[in-house]
Amino acid sequence: MSVSILPIRIAAPVWMNDKGAFAMAQYKRITSYIIVAVIAALLGGGFVWGYSNKLAKNTPQGSGGSSANLAQLPSNGASISDARNTAVVRAAQQVGPAVVGITNKAYANDSREGKVLVEQGTGSGVIFDAQGHIATNYHVVQEAQEISVSLSDGRVVDGKVLGTDPATDLAVVKIDADNLPAATLGDSDSLLVGEPAIAIGNPLGLEFKGSVTAGVISALNRSIEIGDRKFKLIQTDAAINPGNSGGALVNADGLVVGINSAKIAVAGVEGIGFSIPINTARPILQSLIEKGKVIRPYLGIGVWDKNSAAQYGYSLNIDKGVYVAKLYKNGAAAKAGIKQGDVILKVAGTDTNTVADLRSVTDAQAVGSSVEVVIQRNDKTMTVTVTLEEMPEQQ
Structure with missing residues (x-):
C-alpha cells in the first residue's frame, strides 16, 4: 500500500x-x-x-472462510494443519463410521435356568451399501443363533445372517436401520506394494471399537493354504488382532480394498496380517445376498496328495498330481470316464500337484463349462473332457 x-x-x-x-x-x-x-x-x-x-490471507476465517494451510475436519469442527490431516486421518473419518461390531450369540444349557442366550464372541463388519448389507468373516457369525450389531453412532440393532461361505471365510449380515453410513469398495487389483494400508475394526472386543492401525501393503497375492483350499491374500503390517476379523483394510484414498481376517494368521509372529482382496470378495458377497450361498463347480471326486494321504497313514507312490481316492456316482468326473485310482495331473492346463491346486483351478471355472483333464492311469497318460456341475450342498 x-x-x-x-x-x-x-x-x-x-x-x-x-x-x-x-x-x-x-x-x-x-x-x-x-x-x-x-x-x-x-x-x-x-x-x-x-x-x-x-495476515488475513493466512488465517482461518471461521465457518464461512477458507484457508490454504488449514483443513476442516467434520467430526468436531476443529481445524488442523496439513501435517496432521494425513491420509490415515481422512481414511479413518471416511470409513470408520461404516465399521461395526458384531456380537455372536447362541443358546447354552444352564443347570438352573435351562437354555440361556450367551455371547460366543465379537468381531467386526463393514456396511457396504445403504440397504444395510454388512461384509464380515464366516467365523465371526459361525453357529450364531442371534446377531447383535453395534453401530458407530451408539445404536445397537438386530442383524440377520443372509449367507455364509466357509470356503473363503466370508459372510453377509443384514440390518434394518435409517441413516446408515456406507463404505465405498475400491479396486484391490490396483494395489501397490509399499503403499499405505489402514486397518479399522474392534480388536479384542467392543471396548476397543473403531480402532485404527496403519502400515503398508507388504505383499500381494500371498498364497496361503488352509485345509484343502489355497487363498490369494493381501499381506500387511497394519496390526490385525482377534476382533478385527471382518473389519476393513483401507487405502489412502479411503476405499475398502480388503476384508481383514485374524483367523488367517501366523501364530507368534508380529507384523504379518492378511486380508481378503475386495475384488475376490465382491462377487462372493453379491452371491450371498442374492442366493444365500456361493455356486461353485464340482468334479465329483475325493482326492489325496502326498501330504494329505500321510495325515491318514497312507503313503502315495506318486511324484506329481493328485490321487483319486473316491469317485461320486453320477458326478461330473464319473460321467467323463475318470476312475478311482487315477492320478489327475492337470485341469484346464494348470498343474494340480496338491489338493489346494485342484480346488483353486476348479473354483476358477464356471458351472456348466467343459474343461480338459489330464490323467495318468496304469502308466498311461490320457486327456478327458469334463463338464463341470454345481456343487451339492453337502459338498
Whole structure:
C-alpha cells in the first residue's frame, strides 16, 4: 500500500493580536506536534492495514472462510494443519463410521435356568451399501443363533445372517436401520506394494471399537493354504488382532480394498496380517445376498496328495498330481470316464500337484463349462473332457 501525505495548511487563529506573541509561539509548537502525529498516524495505519491484510490471507476465517494451510475436519469442527490431516486421518473419518461390531450369540444349557442366550464372541463388519448389507468373516457369525450389531453412532440393532461361505471365510449380515453410513469398495487389483494400508475394526472386543492401525501393503497375492483350499491374500503390517476379523483394510484414498481376517494368521509372529482382496470378495458377497450361498463347480471326486494321504497313514507312490481316492456316482468326473485310482495331473492346463491346486483351478471355472483333464492311469497318460456341475450342498 502506498501512503500519500497531503500538504496541510494551518490558518492564523482569529484571536491573534500584538499582545499574543507568547500565544503564537505556543500555537506553532502545538501545530508541529499535530503535523507529526497526523503523519505518524497515516504511516502507522497504512502499515497495520497492509500487514493485517496479509495476515488475513493466512488465517482461518471461521465457518464461512477458507484457508490454504488449514483443513476442516467434520467430526468436531476443529481445524488442523496439513501435517496432521494425513491420509490415515481422512481414511479413518471416511470409513470408520461404516465399521461395526458384531456380537455372536447362541443358546447354552444352564443347570438352573435351562437354555440361556450367551455371547460366543465379537468381531467386526463393514456396511457396504445403504440397504444395510454388512461384509464380515464366516467365523465371526459361525453357529450364531442371534446377531447383535453395534453401530458407530451408539445404536445397537438386530442383524440377520443372509449367507455364509466357509470356503473363503466370508459372510453377509443384514440390518434394518435409517441413516446408515456406507463404505465405498475400491479396486484391490490396483494395489501397490509399499503403499499405505489402514486397518479399522474392534480388536479384542467392543471396548476397543473403531480402532485404527496403519502400515503398508507388504505383499500381494500371498498364497496361503488352509485345509484343502489355497487363498490369494493381501499381506500387511497394519496390526490385525482377534476382533478385527471382518473389519476393513483401507487405502489412502479411503476405499475398502480388503476384508481383514485374524483367523488367517501366523501364530507368534508380529507384523504379518492378511486380508481378503475386495475384488475376490465382491462377487462372493453379491452371491450371498442374492442366493444365500456361493455356486461353485464340482468334479465329483475325493482326492489325496502326498501330504494329505500321510495325515491318514497312507503313503502315495506318486511324484506329481493328485490321487483319486473316491469317485461320486453320477458326478461330473464319473460321467467323463475318470476312475478311482487315477492320478489327475492337470485341469484346464494348470498343474494340480496338491489338493489346494485342484480346488483353486476348479473354483476358477464356471458351472456348466467343459474343461480338459489330464490323467495318468496304469502308466498311461490320457486327456478327458469334463463338464463341470454345481456343487451339492453337502459338498
